[in-house]
Amino acid sequence: MSARDADLEKLLARTWADKPGLVGWLTTTDHKRVGRRYLVTAILFFALAGALALVMRTQLAVPNNTLVGPDHYNQIFSLHGSAMMFLFAVPVMTAMGVYLVPLMIGARAISFPRLNAFGYWIYLFGGLTIFIAFALDAGPEAGWTAYVPLSSSDFSAGHRTDIWSQMVNFTEVAALCVAAEVVASFMVTRAPGMRLDRIPLFVWAQLVTAFMMMFAMPSVMLASQALQSDRQFGTHFFNPGEGGDPLLWQHLFWFFGHPEVYIIFIPGLGMISSIVQTFSRRPIFGRTAMVLAMVAIGFLSFGLWVHHMFATGLPPLGNSFYTAASMLIAIPTGVQIFCWIATLWLGRPRFATPLLFVLGFFALFVIGGLSGVMLASVPLDTQVHDTYFVVAHLHYVLIGGAVFPLLGGFYYWFPKFTGKMLSERAGKVNFWLLFIGVNLTFFPMHWLGLAGMPRRIYTYPAGLGWEWANMAATIGSYIVAVAVLLFVGNVLMSLLRGKAAGDNPWDAPDLEWATSSPPPPWNFTEVPVVEDATPLWADEPIETLRGLRGDKREMLLTSIAEARPTARWGCPDPSIWPFFSALALTLQFVWTIFNPWGWVWASIPMAIAMTIWFWPKKSEPSSD
Amino acid sequence: MKRAAASIDLAELPDYLFGVGSIGYWGGIAFMLIEGMGFVLAIGAYFYLLPYEHEWPPGGVAPPPLFWATASLLVALLSEIPNVLTARAAKRQAKAATQLWIAWTSVFGFVLIVLRGFEFHAFNVRWDHNAYGSINWALLVMHHADLITDLYDTLVLAVMVFVKPVDGRKFSDVNDNAVFWHFIVVTWVIVYVMVYWVPRWL
Numbered sequence: 141m142s143a144r145d146a147d148l149e150k151l152l153a154r155t156w157a158d159k160p161g162l163v164g165w166l167t168t169t170d171h172k173r174v175g176r177r178y179l180v181t182a183i184l185f186f187a188l189a190g191a192l193a194l195v196m197r198t199q200l201a202v203p204n205n206t207l208v209g210p211d212h213y214n215q216i217f218s219l220h221g222s223a224m225m226f227l228f229a230v231p232v233m234t235a236m237g238v239y240l241v242p243l244m245i246g247a248r249a250i251s252f253p254r255l256n257a258f259g260y261w262i263y264l265f266g267g268l269t270i271f272i273a274f275a276l277d278a279g280p281e282a283g284w285t286a287y288v289p290l291s292s293s294d295f296s297a298g299h300r301t302d303i304w305s306q307m308v309n310f311t312e313v314a315a316l317c318v319a320a321e322v323v324a325s326f327m328v329t330r331a332p333g334m335r336l337d338r339i340p341l342f343v344w345a346q347l348v349t350a351f352m353m354m355f356a357m358p359s360v361m362l363a364s365q366a367l368q369s370d371r372q373f374g375t376h377f378f379n380p381g382e383g384g385d386p387l388l389w390q391h392l393f394w395f396f397g398h399p400e401v402y403i404i405f406i407p408g409l410g411m412i413s414s415i416v417q418t419f420s421r422r423p424i425f426g427r428t429a430m431v432l433a434m435v436a437i438g439f440l441s442f443g444l445w446v447h448h449m450f451a452t453g454l455p456p457l458g459n460s461f462y463t464a465a466s467m468l469i470a471i472p473t474g475v476q477i478f479c480w481i482a483t484l485w486l487g488r489p490r491f492a493t494p495l496l497f498v499l500g501f502f503a504l505f506v507i508g509g510l511s512g513v514m515l516a517s518v519p520l521d522t523q524v525h526d527t528y529f530v531v532a533h534l535h536y537v538l539i540g541g542a543v544f545p546l547l548g549g550f551y552y553w554f555p556k557f558t559g560k561m562l563s564e565r566a567g568k569v570n571f572w573l574l575f576i577g578v579n580l581t582f583f584p585m586h587w588l589g590l591a592g593m594p595r596r597i598y599t600y601p602a603g604l605g606w607e608w609a610n611m612a613a614t615i616g617s618y619i620v621a622v623a624v625l626l627f628v629g630n631v632l633m634s635l636l637r638g639k640a641a642g643d644n645p646w647d648a649p650d651l652e653w654a655t656s657s658p659p660p661p662w663n664f665t666e667v668p669v670v671e672d673a674t675p676l677w678a679d680e681p682i683e684t685l686r687g688l689r690g691d692k693r694e695m696l697l698t699s700i701a702e703a704r705p706t707a708r709w710g711c712p713d714p715s716i717w718p719f720f721s722a723l724a725l726t727l728q729f730v731w732t733i734f735n736p737w738g739w740v741w742a743s744i745p746m747a748i749a750m751t752i753w754f755w756p757k758k759s760e761p762s763s764d
Numbered sequence: 765m766k767r768a769a770a771s772i773d774l775a776e777l778p779d780y781l782f783g784v785g786s787i788g789y790w791g792g793i794a795f796m797l798i799e800g801m802g803f804v805l806a807i808g809a810y811f812y813l814l815p816y817e818h819e820w821p822p823g824g825v826a827p828p829p830l831f832w833a834t835a836s837l838l839v840a841l842l843s844e845i846p847n848v849l850t851a852r853a854a855k856r857q858a859k860a861a862t863q864l865w866i867a868w869t870s871v872f873g874f875v876l877i878v879l880r881g882f883e884f885h886a887f888n889v890r891w892d893h894n895a896y897g898s899i900n901w902a903l904l905v906m907h908h909a910d911l912i913t914d915l916y917d918t919l920v921l922a923v924m925v926f927v928k929p930v931d932g933r934k935f936s937d938v939n940d941n942a943v944f945w946h947f948i949v950v951t952w953v954i955v956y957v958m959v960y961w962v963p964r965w966l
Contacts, residue, residue, distance in 0.1 A: 251787045320794035324787045354794060358802040362809070366902065374892035375901070377809070383816050383895035388809060395805070667774065687774025696774060697785060705774060707781045710933070751920055756928055 149665055151690035156661035158714055167714040169253035170661050174260050175239025182232035185267055189223035192216045194621055201614035203602040213598035214281040219274050221284030226311040227267045229542055233407040234318040237346040241322055243652035244340045246331025246668045248695040249711045251324035254718045259317030261722030266310020273303045280304035288378040288389045293371045302733045305364040312357045319350035327700050334670040334703045340650045344431050345410025348438040349403050356399035363392035372736055387452055394445035402441040408545030412498050415548050416480045418648040419495040420487025423674050426479040433472035440469040450518050451525040459518045466516035493567030497548030500575050504540025529589025535582045555645045559657040560638030566630040573623035580616030584609035649674030667696050717753035724749045780932035782855055788940045796947045799910055803951055810899045820966050821896050825889055827963040832883035837956050840949045843872035851942035854935040862938055866922045873915035900959050907955045914948050917941055
């Protein structure tokens with residue numbers, strides 16, 4: 141490093157430093173600190189929701205079990221599903237985006253750093269709200285899908301469903317914040333020269349996901365507001381007695397719920413592409429086809445929601461359309477899988493832990509996909525609707541399609557997050573334990589579903605022939621728990637005494653590996669110039685640009701298609717006001733569970749906090 | 765990018781931009797997509813519920829009265845004059861003109877809020893009367909929430925351009941806010957047609 145670079149780094153370290161201690165912790169807007177926090181929080185919620193699953197599996201291990209009663213069981217499965225979907229799966233995927241997207245596109249910061257911090261706090265407070273409610277015996281009780289009339293005030297009195305409905309608002313606000321950040325980052329903060337054809341596939345995946353969130357999540361917010369309004373204000377959206385319709389709930393919910401599956405799955409596709417490319421040691425095969433396939437999946441996923449409603453008595457033409465659309469989406473998914481296989485085939489694969497998880501994904505996702513094609517067929521769906529066959533299918537798809545790529549991604553990027561390597565040996569044991577555990581848990585559920593076992597029942601009588609499969613599933617779930625504990629142990633041990641990672645331990649080609657591990661708060665001391673889709677594998681070293689200020693938090697803006705430098709952009713300083721704004725919004729959301737006037741009164745502290753948040757400070761560019 | 769990076773000095777670039785190249789613009793686009801999708805879905809729900817009734821509005825009720833809502837529509841359309849002039853002044857970076865027109869846009873916003881009070885008062889079906897009332901009030905309240913949000917945003921920006929130093933970046937913010945005002949007006953035209961005219965046509 142030249143003396144000039146060393147001086148610049150010292151200056152940048154001063155400029156981009158967070159305040160020390162608790163104040164710094166609450167005020168930070170560093171996307172990496174926020175991203176790490178998101179990851180840890182999401183994994184904690186995953187562990188809590190997983191513990192609920194263990195309770196369910198223990199209850200179902202033998203017939204006529206009395207460990208958990210029906211009311212408690214309702215709350216447990218409702219919170220398990222809600223937490224896994226709203227508090228783990230989506231946030232953990234967006235967390236990876238929050239941490240990695242700015243690094244992968246060579247930016248110094250995320251596009252809206254304070255909004256990013258605000259989104260995290262909202263997510264945290266929303267998760268705490270529903271888990272605290274559960275601890276107080278006020279957990280959700282109508283399933284993660286909260287179908288009316290089960291969730292109406294007639295069948296769900298008290299505030300359990302209202303709390304669930306507000307949890308939806310908390311988590312969707314948080315996710316939509318990230319969606320806006322990813323879109324703006326993608327459009328105008330890419331490194332110079334990172335044209336559309338040079339953007340890493342993971343970043344494309346995050347962009348497609350962000351747009352999907354913006355189109356899908358308003359649907360569940362509208363639905364949950366309408367539900368709350370039916371319960372609180374006596375509106376009749378879902379009341380057939382006054383011109384409403386319970387099926388309207390299902391349409392609005394699944395217009396969100398089906399794309400939601402892909403919102404979880406598409407970032408996983410991006411992770412797989414990164415891992416396959418690096419560990420095959422060759423550029424990904426069919427890059428353009430891969431991007432188009434992701435975009436196609438994004439579009440098609442909005443045309444499938446009714447396949448969750450085949451049992452509601454739709455017109456046959458509607459059924460046929462949604463069957464065809466459900467099968468159609470297998471085509472772009474297939475394109476992706478064949479491109480990965482081709483990349484591995486043509487490359488020199490190195491079977492490190494991240495790649496093992498990808499191979500595990502292939503196996504599980506293909507099984508989940510096959511049962512998905514079966515469920516897309518109306519006659520079969522009508523037979524196994526609301527049985528354990530569906531439980532088996534959705535877990536194969538979600539664990540195979542999201543958790544395996546996520547763990548692969550976690551093993552892959554952990555060195556970047558922390559500067560330490562995870563143990564490869566523990567990683568391989570982790571993989572095999574999880575793979576065996578997941579299959580042992582969920583494969584027998586196909587059979588249970590075909591044998592007629594309904595989902596969401598708290599116990600079953602002896603003599604139906606369901607005993608062995610339930611016991612096998614319970615044993616499998618404990619193996620999964622051991623695998624998760626091993627993963628946590630591996631992380632903790634590696635943090636304590638892991639091998640130092642260096643900047644680029646996997647010899648990977650993307651920009652996040654061009655900076656130190658963990659990266660400094662400003663990500664890149666000089667702006668990298670991208671001339672290749674795999675810049676770190678190019679023959680020539682990466683060139684850099686000078687001229688961004690070191691004494692202010694500045695990042696570079698570039699044009700949308702060609703990524704030519706267009707402006708220097710002053711990033712906002714750290715601030716406590718996103719935290720206070722999140723507290724004010726939490727006050728509003730929690731208040732309105734009990735009293736609708738909360739919408740009015742709590743908007744006052746909200747407006748005050750957000751005004752101070754946006755008010756220009758002396759140090760910021762507008763006051764220069 | 766050619767391999768001539770050393771010859772480029774980023775310090776020569778401006779520190780603000782207008783329109784599609786700026787971060788704030790994309791934040792606004794994202795917000796409008798999200799809100800716009802909310803309206804699309806609510807309108808979808810409206811047409812989903814409509815065929816369940818033999819007549820619309822159901823129960824022999826007259827369609828909602830037009831006077832205040834139409835007045836509100838006219839004021840919303842007229843508010844585009846100061847709004848467009850605000851955006852133009854901001855792009856020219858003309859401080860005095862920006863101050864003048866953003867103040868006028870705020871006045872129009874206030875008038876809209878007052879008209880809303882009359883409009884809501886005159887609406888002839890309650891939200892808890894039937895699903896028709898529920899979905900119409902949903903559309904009105906959604907739009908009202910957007911209007912209040914943008915009016916508040918406009919007021920804060922107006923105060924800023926009066927009391928704080930105004931540089932290119934602040935002008936860019938004013939321009940982005942004007943785009944969002946267009947969104948408020950356009951969505952009001954759509955909501956107005958849905959709530960006040962669809963019951964007359966169908």
